Each structure stands twice: as C-alpha cells, then as structure tokens.
Amino acid sequence: MIVILTPCYVLSPLYCSDVEAKKDAAVPEFITLMNFPSLSLPENHRCCVMCGTACPTAAAVKAKKGPGRAGSKTNTEVAFIPTQNKGLCTLCDVHVWIIGSSGMEIKWCKGCKNFRCWAAFGDKGHATKCMRCRERQREKYAAQKEEKEKTKGGGSSSSSNSKTPGKKGRDD
DSSP states (O other), X not given: OOOOEEEEOOSSSSOOSXXXXXXXXXXXXXXXXXXSOOOOOSTTEEEOTTTOOEEEBHHHHHHHXXXXXXXXXXXXXXXXBOXXXXXXXXXXXXXXXXXXXXXXXXXXXXTTTEEEEGGGGTTOTTOSSOHHHHHXXXXXXXXXXXXXXXXXXXXXXXXXXXXXXXXXXXXX
C-alpha cells in the first residue's frame, strides 16, 4: 500500500487540537511514508524520499565548503541530505506532512530520527524535536552541568565566596 504524503504549510506554529490525546498516536513505519523510494543518482547525490529532488549529501556539501559545518547554509534555498536524516532533505525535514489516507499530521523529529505525530511537538509546533526528545536533551544537559560542577569541586564555591566580600566592600 502506498501512502501519499503532502506537505502542509502551516501558518500557526501551534498544534490546534488535543495534544494529550494524539501525541502518542502510532505513525506508520518510515518505509511506508516515503513518496520517492531511492533512485540511482550521481556520486554524492541522493533523491529526497519526500519531495523527490536530487540533493547533494552532507559529505558533498562539506567537501565543497571545506572545513566547517555542512549544515551552515548561506543560501537557504540550497537543500542537502544530512547523513542522519534517512534520505530527507533539509527543506522537507521542517514541514508538517499530511498522510493522505488518514489525514494524520506528522513531522520529522531530529531527535528520534523519524516521523512523529505533529501533536508530539506540543506547543512548539515548529520545533525540530518532539517533546520527549526535548525533555531528554534537558535532562542530559542538566546531568552534564552537574557533572561539570562536581569536577570543578571547591573551585566554584571559593570563587563565589571571593566575589561576595568584594561586593560588600564596594557597598560600604
């Protein structure tokens, strides 16, 4: 069964339905959502599985730009296919897509590396990661920050103690 997906250009950045009821809705497998299965193209190019456009791969863009990030685009119209995007170009990975048969609205999550129901993005409909991945990222950041504070040890507390007397001295 082929499922036809069309991009939905959403004016509102918010999901306008019941988020709690739909955020964990089952999305069909990725392979069934591809509009354009792989085609043979020149080296360092791939066909976007959603729009069908022949785009350079991230490696080709990086090689062309030299050292630096492949994702730092100067021209926003130039799309490429990042290695971790499963064949989705950088223009398609930000759209909200509608599954033709069910009307379900889905969006690519850069954390899950898969399509999720648009409701899973919560009140940040234009975010690149779903609520679950944003929460996981928050927890990871907090743990890293806590670990960094532990490795600093007494250094951070002594520096805060040295600032406090200085402030009192200036106020007097």
